[in-house]
Amino acid sequence: MLTCYACERRFETGQRCDCGEPLWVDTDPAGIAWPDRDGVWAFGDLLPVERPPDGLAAAAGGTPLVRTPALDVDGARVHVKLEGTNPTGSFKDRGSAVGVAAAVAAGTDTVGTVSHGNMAASMAAHAAGADLDCVVLVPADIPEARLGRIATYGPRIVRVDGDYGRLYHDALALAPAAGVEFVVSDSPLRVAGQKTTTLEVLRAFAAGEASGAGDGAAPSPSVPDAVVLPVSSGGHASAAWKAVREASAAGLLDDPPRLYFVQAAACAPVARAFERGDEAVTRLAPEEVGETVAYSIANADPPSGTRALAAARDTGGADLAVDDDAVADPQRDLAGAGLRVEAASATPLAAVGTLRELSAVDRGEHVVCVATGVGYGSGSTAVDAETVARADLGAALGVE
Amino acid sequence: MLTCYACERRFETGQRCDCGEPLWVDTDPAGIAWPDRDGVWAFGDLLPVERPPDGLAAAAGGTPLVRTPALDVDGARVHVKLEGTNPTGSFKDRGSAVGVAAAVAAGTDTVGTVSHGNMAASMAAHAAGADLDCVVLVPADIPEARLGRIATYGPRIVRVDGDYGRLYHDALALAPAAGVEFVVSDSPLRVAGQKTTTLEVLRAFAAGEASGAGDGAAPSPSVPDAVVLPVSSGGHASAAWKAVREASAAGLLDDPPRLYFVQAAACAPVARAFERGDEAVTRLAPEEVGETVAYSIANADPPSGTRALAAARDTGGADLAVDDDAVADPQRDLAGAGLRVEAASATPLAAVGTLRELSAVDRGEHVVCVATGVGYGSGSTAVDAETVARADLGAALGVE
Numbered sequence: 001m002l003t004c005y006a007c008e009r010r011f012e013t014g015q016r017c018d019c020g021e022p023l024w025v026d027t028d029p030a031g032i033a034w035p036d037r038d039g040v041w042a043f044g045d046l047l048p049v050e051r052p053p054d055g056l057a058a059a060a061g062g063t064p065l066v067r068t069p070a071l072d073v074d075g076a077r078v079h080v081k082l083e084g085t086n087p088t089g090s091f092k093d094r095g096s097a098v099g100v101a102a103a104v105a106a107g108t109d110t111v112g113t114v115s116h117g118n119m120a121a122s123m124a125a126h127a128a129g130a131d132l133d134c135v136v137l138v139p140a141d142i143p144e145a146r147l148g149r150i151a152t153y154g155p156r157i158v159r160v161d162g163d164y165g166r167l168y169h170d171a172l173a174l175a176p177a178a179g180v181e182f183v184v185s186d187s188p189l190r191v192a193g194q195k196t197t198t199l200e201v202l203r204a205f206a207a208g209e210a211s212g213a214g215d216g217a218a219p220s221p222s223v224p225d226a227v228v229l230p231v232s233s234g235g236h237a238s239a240a241w242k243a244v245r246e247a248s249a250a251g252l253l254d255d256p257p258r259l260y261f262v263q264a265a266a267c268a269p270v271a272r273a274f275e276r277g278d279e280a281v282t283r284l285a286p287e288e289v290g291e292t293v294a295y296s297i298a299n300a301d302p303p304s305g306t307r308a309l310a311a312a313r314d315t316g317g318a319d320l321a322v323d324d325d326a327v328a329d330p331q332r333d334l335a336g337a338g339l340r341v342e343a344a345s346a347t348p349l350a351a352v353g354t355l356r357e358l359s360a361v362d363r364g365e366h367v368v369c370v371a372t373g374v375g376y377g378s379g380s381t382a383v384d385a386e387t388v389a390r391a392d393l394g395a396a397l398g399v400e
Numbered sequence: 401m402l403t404c405y406a407c408e409r410r411f412e413t414g415q416r417c418d419c420g421e422p423l424w425v426d427t428d429p430a431g432i433a434w435p436d437r438d439g440v441w442a443f444g445d446l447l448p449v450e451r452p453p454d455g456l457a458a459a460a461g462g463t464p465l466v467r468t469p470a471l472d473v474d475g476a477r478v479h480v481k482l483e484g485t486n487p488t489g490s491f492k493d494r495g496s497a498v499g500v501a502a503a504v505a506a507g508t509d510t511v512g513t514v515s516h517g518n519m520a521a522s523m524a525a526h527a528a529g530a531d532l533d534c535v536v537l538v539p540a541d542i543p544e545a546r547l548g549r550i551a552t553y554g555p556r557i558v559r560v561d562g563d564y565g566r567l568y569h570d571a572l573a574l575a576p577a578a579g580v581e582f583v584v585s586d587s588p589l590r591v592a593g594q595k596t597t598t599l600e601v602l603r604a605f606a607a608g609e610a611s612g613a614g615d616g617a618a619p620s621p622s623v624p625d626a627v628v629l630p631v632s633s634g635g636h637a638s639a640a641w642k643a644v645r646e647a648s649a650a651g652l653l654d655d656p657p658r659l660y661f662v663q664a665a666a667c668a669p670v671a672r673a674f675e676r677g678d679e680a681v682t683r684l685a686p687e688e689v690g691e692t693v694a695y696s697i698a699n700a701d702p703p704s705g706t707r708a709l710a711a712a713r714d715t716g717g718a719d720l721a722v723d724d725d726a727v728a729d730p731q732r733d734l735a736g737a738g739l740r741v742e743a744a745s746a747t748p749l750a751a752v753g754t755l756r757e758l759s760a761v762d763r764g765e766h767v768v769c770v771a772t773g774v775g776y777g778s779g780s781t782a783v784d785a786e787t788v789a790r791a792d793l794g795a796a797l798g799v800e
Contacts, residue, residue, distance in 0.1 A: 036436060036437070037436070037437045051613060052613070053613055053614075054466075054467050054468065054469050054470075054612040054613050054614045055466060055467070055468055055469075055470065055737055055738065056466060056737065056738035056739060058464065058466055058467070059464030059466050059482055059485070062462060062464070064458060064459030064462070064487070066454075066455060066456060066458055066459050067454050067455070067458070068454065068455055069454050069455075070454075070455065070531060082459055082487060084487075085459070085485045085486065085487055086485065087464070087482060087484075087485055087738070087739070088738075088740070089774075124738075125738035125739075125740070126738055127738075128735070128736055128737060128738040129737055129738030129739070130738075131470060135797065137793070138785070140787055144783065147783045147785060148783055151782070151783040151784070151785070152735050152740050153735055153736070153738055153740070154735070154736055157783070157784070157785035157786075158785065158786055158787075158788055158793070158796055159785050159786065159787040159788070160787075160788055160789075160790050160793055161787060161788065161789045161790060162789055162790025162791070163790060166790070167790070167793075170790065170793055174793065174794050174797055174799050177794070177797075177799040177800075178794070178797035178798055178799050179798070180797060212454040213451060213452070213453055213454050214453075214454045335528070335552050335553055335554070336528055336553070336554055337455060337456065337528060337529055338455065338456035338487070338488075338524075338525035338526055338527075338528040338529030338553055339456060339487070339525075339529070340488070340525070340552050340553070374489075382551070383544065383547045383548055383551040383557070384551070384557070385538070385547060385551070385557035385558065385559050386557075386558055386559065387540055387558075387559040387560075387561060388558055388559070388560055388561065389560075389561045389562055390560050390561060390562025390563060390566070390567070390570065391562070393537070393558070393560055393567075393570055393574065394574050394577070394578070396558055397535065397574055397577075397578035397580060398578055398579070399574050399577040399578050400577075
């Protein structure tokens with residue numbers, strides 16, 4: 001069964017409610033205890049399919065939560081959830097694993113998605129892992145390199161010439177007749193998988209595993225004070241909210257964390273709606289959208305934007321935006337702490353700076369920044385290397 | 401303390417024995433039980449440092465072991481250990497994490513390595529994670545793209561003009577005077593970390609987690625029949641052997657797995673020595689070395705080659721080589737199962753084909769192929785994509 005978070009109507013099938021809002025897969029959290037380890041399937045009791053099929057699906061999730069004192073922001077204690085260690089390099093694997101597992105259980109032959117980045121590669125990989133056909137709809141002007149990453153897994157790739165922003169709706173409309181189970185960014189099945197990012201964070205804190213060695217006598221609390229995620233379609237944001245609601249319903253959270261969702265200022269319809277106090281997110285007009293280094297979260301018409309708005313308000317958090325200028329330093333700081341992430345994944349750390357300035361996050365609070373993707377192949381690093389002859393190596397190393 | 405596997409002499413410090421062979425870090429496996437989860441530090445009782453410092457080191461290991469029936473080779477049941485899900489994309493993070501943790505514990509300021517690939521990026525990241533200085537020695541002709549990946553983490557990079565194969569020895573010789581803790585490919589500290597790849601495999605089988613959903617009534621054995629790894633310097637190979645020895649000494653293995661180590665035929669000094677029945681591995685002359693797609697394991701003078709020879713013989717396995725031609729299909733098959741790996745990481749699956757032909761691996765046996773690195777940024781995929789106008793999408797999806 002599926003439920004609309006907004007009007008509470010229930011459905012047997014489908015992805016969106018008659019009211020227009022996206023649906024969630026129903027769960028029964030009563031009596032659920034924290035598992036003793038991470039991984040998407042450790043939370044099988046809260047998923048539409050309890051166990052994965054053989055192959056790649058079993059490998060999703062179980063990512064490290066790293067206490068990084070070097071990244072602390074004016075006394076706020078930073079933890080990084082390293083989603084880039086998923087099999088295809090991003091958090092998308094959690095949703096793809098569940099989406100594909102459900103498709104296998106339902107006897108579906110073909111799955112699909114609408115994406116030109118992490119989600120496309122992830123869905124193609126997980127479909128391949130379960131021996132399903134896969135259709136990926138990409139924009140006609142997709143760069144070759146990004147296409148190559150998707151093509152690795154052998155899906156059918158269709159470049160679609162036209163308004164890419166409308167393809168989400170086209171795909172869902174065509175799905176029944178086309179016989180394709182489209183697992184798009186905020187599909188109920190995908191969101192069910194994506195909620196395990198936050199469930200893992202909550203589990204680790206509850207188990208006392210989040211305390212840093214350097215925190216010494218100050219153990220971490222049993223719940224983080226805040227969780228900060230990038231927001232694009234709003235699928236992952238709503239998944240974080242669902243995780244918090246389920247853990248609360250199970251009686252596992254004394255004091256739920258505040259959820260903060262971050263957009264790039266150049267394309268920030270959710271943050272705009274939050275700031276205005278709007279009830280719903282409205283689509284940005286083309287002239288309201290700029291370029292951003294965080295291109296993977298630039299979504300002018302987020303299909304779960306209004307749900308992300310509700311999630312922030314319900315948990316006492318916020319939807320906010322950060323300038324590209326504010327992202328460069330955090331991205332470099334993360335790499336300087338050994339954590340390579342794509343630009344979009346540096347926006348949460350940038351946002352912690354803003355939240356500290358506003359005193360929305362206090363000194364001493366534990367804040368989890370979700371680094372959604374590793375970004376291999378993205379960007380380039382200026383190289384400053386010296387060259388020496390082998391015979392001169394000792395001198396180069398200061399040996400006299 | 402450190403021990404020479406070959407002559408059993410013991411040392412307080414150092415990397416290699418007076419007899420010339422590489423040293424192992426002493427451990428006391430008596431009374432050790434399997435931990436209830438994976439990750440490098442789950443095996444802290446068997447490591448020279450029991451707990452990681454804050455930051456990246458904590459994130460190493462804990463990689464998925466995936467049962468992949470689609471990759472079974474003539475009845476041999478294949479499992480893939482997906483090391484590319486480590487934080488910097490390869491198994492090297494396990495050794496870097498332990499090497500850096502030990503350096504921090506010892507008050508060392510500067511670590512270093514000799515590598516132009518996965519190990520270089522991994523050491524640079526882990527040094528950054530622990531706020532240590534890092535020196536990476538690369539060959540003068542390293543491609544820019546590979547240099548950029550290393551530079552991401554901000555180490556000092558020294559291009560050395562001269563015989564790169566000799567730099568391993570140069571670095572160890574210069575280390576004390578230069579004040580640099582060089583954690584090279586078969587350093588005792590690195591090998592201590594690398595053994596956790598195999599310890600995780602053994603733990604998963606012992607816990608009954610290795611059985612595939614599709615295997616139905618035939619649960620996996622409590623120990624795999626064989627583990628197959630690529631071999632370059634021999635560091636990871638010797639680490640696998642150390643893991644098996646420790647688990648056996650702890651009474652945790654009834655019937656230890658056979659260890660197989662795979663080289664590319666174009667550069668296969670260990671396989672040659674194995675085939676000849678030699679007692680030691682000898683360096684290949686330049687004219688004996690060819691080009692190979694598996695460039696990351698092409699080592700003409702493997703410093704732990706003789707130890708890899710001993711490991712294969714001691715466990716009833718083998719050192720063998722596979723042609724580049726035999727690697728292309730397994731690499732494509734892995735991607736076709738959703739598992740993107742670099743060419744070197746496809747050599748174990750290629751080797752299973754050889755081992756089945758030789759009946760060295762039997763039908764029904766459970767074989768673990770260690771996929772050491774994800775290879776983001778390596779290679780390219782030919783793209784076969786169609787382009788349609790948005791209005792024609794329904795027709796393209798077969799909707800009338």
